[in-house]
Amino acid sequence: MTLKLSRKRWNLLWKIGGTVAVLVIVACSVTIDSVTQPASVNGGGVLNVTLNATIITNSNPTANLMVAFLAPKVWNAAANAKLTFTSNISNGPQGMSPIPTTTPAPNGNGLSWQTDLMNTIGHAGNLIPEYEWVAFYSDQQYPTSDNSTYTVTVNIQVPVGESNLLFNMEYVVAESNDGLHSTVFANWPPTSYYSAFIPTTPLRVFGQGTLVDFIHPQLSVVTPSTALDNDIIALPFNAGLVNNGLTSATSVYLCATGYTSNGDSITVCQQTSKTQLQPNGTGNWQIDIWPRGFFNVPAGQTIDSLHYFFTDATGATKVGYAGGSSPFTFTFNCQ
Structure with missing residues (x-):
């Protein structure tokens, strides 16, 4: 025009x-x-x-x-x-x-x-x-x-x-x-x-499900926000966002518990290559997982929700939601 x-x-x-x-x-x-x-x-x-x-x-x-x-x-x-x-x-x-x-x-x-x-x-x-x-x-x-x-x-x-x-x-x-x-x-x-x-x-x-807050900086937000346990999901960790026990860490690991459809829980909390996050810029880390494989979910069961922390190489320092002792949470869902 x-x-x-x-x-x-x-x-x-x-x-x-x-x-x-x-x-x-x-x-x-x-x-x-x-x-x-x-x-x-x-x-x-x-x-x-x-x-x-x-x-x-x-x-x-x-x-x-x-x-x-x-x-x-x-x-x-x-x-x-x-x-x-x-x-x-x-x-x-x-x-x-x-x-x-x-x-x-x-x-x-x-x-x-x-x-x-x-x-x-x-x-x-x-x-x-x-x-x-x-x-x-x-x-x-x-x-x-x-x-x-x-x-x-x-x-x-x-x-x-x-x-x-x-x-x-x-x-x-x-x-x-x-x-x-x-x-x-x-x-x-x-x-x-x-x-x-x-x-x-x-x-x-x-x-329904975990609040996906697009507005406020988060230490960790699972993406994509709509996923099932058979999807690849990313778990980032912005270690420098707030002062926490892993702010200066040189390596970071995932410590996670999956809660299954029949009421069981499966925990993977070890400091190995399976759980190690990769650096993604200064103070930023990320791990991508296939939940069914990561938790070795038995046939006939599904992972309904996830609670997780990040740890140092010793496992002694553990960081959760807002840098505290409560876990990050994620509820699997698909629209």
């Missing part, structure tokens, strides 16, 4: 922990009249977000509206989310569809919208790399007129699954001509053609 933007005026109103930025098809002035997003959702429920925007245009091109949001991968939001909008230049609810990952973003040097959003906008400070950008285009392109005012209401519905998590949502809206990097007019930076905002309050999903 070729357009020249005058100064944009952003008036943001966020409610119940939700803030969403909107840049629309073509505008010299965009006002978000209201944004409503709940602070929490129960597991298995639907996150409902409503955006109300006023758009004042200063040229008359035709383009698709693009709305994107950052979400946990476990939601599979590209397949499960539903986006619609209404406006004063359309009749009734207008559909939006996921943008395929093979569709290049305009002015994105061949990158997909999803990759361009990640590289340009980032990940909203989420620390566990199990997030993704999900982008939608309006199903139709819409012509606009010079010096006209439009009102748009966007409705976003995202099933959040059963995972128990705390996550920073982020929203971006742009359009299908300029994307995130337009330099059509030298006096206006690329950021004039899109906008992004992170809600002031993280979204809490009260789901």
